[in-house]
Each structure stands twice: as structure tokens, then as C-alpha cells.
Amino acid sequence: MRAIIYTETGGPEVLRLVERPVPEPGPGEVRVRVVLSAVNPSDWKFRADESGPTFPEVVPNQDGSGVVDAVGAGVDDLRPGDRVWIWEAAWQRPDGTAQEFVVLPARQAVRLPAEVSFEVGAALGVPALTAHRCLTVLDSTVLDNTVGESGAGRLAPGALAGRTVLVAGGAGAVGNAAIQLARWAGATVVTTVSGPEKAALAASAGAHHVVNYREGDAAEEIRRVAPCGVDLVVEVAPVVNLDLDLAVLAPAGTVAVYAVDGGPPEVLLPLGPVAAGNLRYQGVLVYTVPEAVKLAAVEDVSAAVAAGALRVGEEAGLPIVRFPLERAADAHAAVEAGAVGKVIIEVGA
Template sequence: MKAIVHRDPGGPDVLELVERDLPTPGPGEVRVRVVVSGVNPADTQARSRATTGFAEVTPHLDGAGVIDAVGAGVDEGRVGQRVWLFMAAAGRPTGTAAEFTVLPAEQAVPLPGEAGFDVGASLGVPALTAHRALTVAEDGPRRLRPGALDGMVVLAAGGAGAVGHAGIQLARWAGATVIGTVSGPEKAALATAAGAHHVVNYREGDPAAEIRRIAPEGVDIVAEVALGANLALDLAVLRRRGTISTYANDGGKPVELDVLQHMVLNTRLQFLVLYTAGPEARAGAVEDVAAAVRAGALPVGEEHGLPLVRFPLERTADAHRAVESGAVGKVLVDVTS
């Protein structure tokens, strides 16, 4: 089979297209013929700095395809099942940038027939991270379903990014009023297409006043992608006992906390990453995201607010360069037809 591998950390040039033997699923595992592989910032970061302990690694956490073999203890009826994959390369050398991959059966989630492989490959890190961001508020739910966020206001910072896009879609599916903040008209159009009820350009006018006009009592949950840059705005619009769920710090601006201000607001500042979220939180997120997919709530494509940027498997290095250069939308690698 064809696979992308790297043996040492470094830039995109360390990625190499090779031929490898077909992997065999072990107990509790499935083998998946990968159709589409999703590329996330986490994948480029792992490639650039991680020491994995493996002789070589096939990158990428997310993807979608068809189960073609199962290991001992896995229902043989799953052979032929369309699935979306998450955390495939987490602590393992077998990510989704290959024609076939093996992973634990529970990390291959059934993909309904009406959902394409592009949708499946775009879930994983973005959708599960967005779910976590929406389910850690003191006064909010721990699980998502229609009505779970009724009466709540969610602010998706960077609403045109992959996690912001999934956050908008999940929050709207769960009943929240959704506000997206963006940097310009192009991204405003994408956030609106994703389902945001309101979009605010944080580079124009008085964004805090505009958000307060929409939500006079303040925002319940902020799903934050650039905490250092946006913290002042977040605090200006957060309601008492509101939550700032931060999953990144784009731009790398240092974060300075006014402790008294946070104390007065009873702010919950929640940092999150999937790897350490815990198995119970991840399992709940997978179930809820799968339900949202079945409901048709997580479509992708420019018409749905998430343009798709595609590369063939042999150009996986270019896919990584696209992610690192801030490509708007979701970067995908087409693996097999």
C-alpha cells in the first residue's frame, strides 16, 4: 500500500511517500481503507516537534473510509461499514495518511450513508474540540442534543476556522443563539453560511458594544481560538459565571489576567485539548457528534461555511504547508477513490 511517513521531526519536507505492507488489525482493532484524510494544525505540530518513539510514523489523526478487516473481538459485521476516524495517530504510528490504517474499533465511528467522506474526514479534532468547548460551562450541559443550549448565547471566536465552524454548527443544532467574530467580509460570509445568527467584525467599530447589543445580559460561552489577543473583548461581553473555553492561542500573544475582574465575574477559564480531556468526555462527544451528523447538522463545503482545500496523497507535504500558512477552510488529502 501507499503511505506517507516521517522518521524524524521537521518541516513538511520530512514527509515521504513509500510502499508498505498491508497492516493487520490486532485484537479490538479494525483496518480501514482510507478514502479521505483530514489535516489539522495538531498534525503539522506533531510532525514538526514530536519525538514519537516509533521508527517511522504515518501522520494525521482524522479521516474517513471503509472498514475492510477486523481483529479478534470485533464484530465481523462491521466489515464494509463506512466510518469516520478520530485520534488515529495519537500514541500510534498508523495515522490516516495511507491507503489503509489500523486503529481501535471505537475510534472508527459509523458514518451515515447520506454523509460523504469529506464530512467524515472533517469531524475528528474540530468537531470533538468544539463539543468540549460547549460542554464545560458551570451552568451549561455536559452533553449536546437539540434543546440542550436553549436560552444560551455562544460566541465562536474565529468563526470561519474549522473548530469555530463546527462550534457554530453544534451550538445552533443544540439551540443556542450563536455569534461569530471574524476579521473581514469573506470570513463573515463563511460564518453566516455555517449558521451563525450574528456575525461581528472584531476589526471594525466597537465589537464589544455590538455583541452587547445582541446579548444584553452577556455571552454564556466563548469558544476561543486566540486567548491572548481576544481576552479583553471576551471579558467585556461575558456574563457573570460565564465560561471562556480556549482551545488555542493563535498569534501567540501572552495572556495577562486581571484576577480581580475574573473574580467579580466568577469567570470559568477552561483550557482544553482532546488528548487529556478524559475518556468519558471524549466518548460523550463522539456520541453527540455522531448524532449531529445523522441529523445533517455538520455539512461541509463553501456553501456551508467551510471551503475544502484538496491535495492528492503524494502532495501531503503541500497539504501541511497549506495548514501552516493559514489556508481558509478544511485541508483534505484524497487517498483512495
């Protein structure tokens, strides 16, 4: 089978197309014939990590979609022929989705309804699970798997009714998923963007109010549509947006930080406003979210997909940018350069 690998970290040029044997699934595993492999920012960051690859040979990319090809012993809920979406294939494993067949634990291949495209399936994974975690930190309590019951917040229609959510960067993959999931859960959704093209995409995703932060006073405009403040900020650029977030948060509001774009990796919080407002900054890294919380997110995202609440394409605010498998390096370079939309690699038919 054809696969993309790297044996040393660095730029996109370290990615190579090779032939590998088709792997066999072990107990509790499934083999998926990959149709589409998605590229996330974390995929190129892992590839570029100066500390070197964790394994001698790595196939990149966490997410994708395809068809179950074989199942190992003990797998009862998936069968060959099932269409699935894949999440975290390469987290602490050497085998991501940039190959024609991937073997992974059965829980990381989730059934995809017949009416849902492989493009939707490939675009879920890291972005949708990250967005879910950001949207549910308001209601999460115990998060340590060793402490028994988890207080994982859940999303469903009405779960965010009466809440106002600000999504920073509504034209990005996580921002798009956050807008769509928040709408599905009943929130009023405000989003910030940097220009008219991205404003159109955020509106197509379903945001109730779109604010171009390069035109006028963004805080004033957000306060105009949310006079009591926003309950939650889904934040991609906490350093750049610090003053804005503090200006628009409602009392006891939360900033869920899932990335640090556009600034240094440190933020200096003014404790006066934070303490006076009973505000909270919550870090979110989907890979290290506790298992029970993550599996709850997979269930909720699957329910949203089945309800038609998560879509892709220009009309859903997330254009699809396609590359063939042999151009995987170009796909990684596009994401690293900030491509607008969802970058996917066409692996198989």
C-alpha cells in the same frame, strides 16, 4: 500500500511517500481503507516538534474517513464494507490516516450514515470533538476517570437553549463545528471574524450574528445583540481577545480556550474582573480529555451528523481544499500557512 511517513521532525519536506505492507488488525481492532485523510494544525505541530518523533517511523494525521476492510477478533459492531469516520488515529500511535490502509482500535472508527459524504466524515474528528468539549464545559463536573461517574456535559437539541455562545474565529474548522453544533443544541450564536470573506463563511455555517472585529467596536456590537452578555466563549486567541472576552462575558461566564493563536503562550488575567464576575477560563485539549467525556462527545457528534446538523463545503462555511496523497507535504504546508477551509488528502476511491 502507499503511505506518507516521517522519521525525523521538521518542516513539510520531512514527509515522504513510501510503500509499506498492508497491516493486519489484531483483537479489538479494525482495518480501514482510507478514502480521505484530514490535516489539522496539531498534525503539523506534531510533525514539527523539535523533541523528535515518538516512534521511529510515523504516519501523520489523526482524522479521516473510509471503509472498513477487515475486523479483528472480538469486534462485533463493525463489519467489512461499513463506511466510517476516524478520530485520533495517530495519538500515541505511529499510524495516522495518511496511508491507504490504517489499523486502529474499533472505537475510533465510527459508522458514517450512507447519505453522509466522506468529506463530512473526514472533517469531524479533532475539530468537532474539540468544539463539543468547548460547548459542554459549562455543565461538566467530575472529569477524572479514576473517580467514578463523569459529569460530562452532553449536546442534543435544546441542550443550549437560552444560552448565548460567542465563537471566536468562526471561519476556522473548530469555529465552524462550534457554530453548527451550538445551533443544533439551541444556542444563540455570535461569532467574530477578520473580514467579509470569513463573515460570509460564518454566516453560511449558521451564526445568528457575525461581527467583523476589524470594523467598529466589537464589544459594543456584541453587547448590542447580547445585552446580558455571553455565557460561553469558544476561544482560539485568548491573549489577543482578552479585553473583548472580559467586556462581553455574562456573570459566571466561561471562556473555553482550545488554542493560543496570534499571541504569546501566556495570558495575564486581571483577577479583579475575573473574580467579580465569577468568570472561568477552561483549557481544552481534545487528546487529553478523559475517556468517558470523549466517548460521550463521539456519540453526540454522531447524532448531529445523522440529523444533518454538521455539513461541509462553501455552502456550510467550510470550503474543502484537496490534495492528492503524493502532495501531502503541500497539504501540511497549507494548514501551517492558515488555509481557509478544511484541508483533506485524497488517499483512495
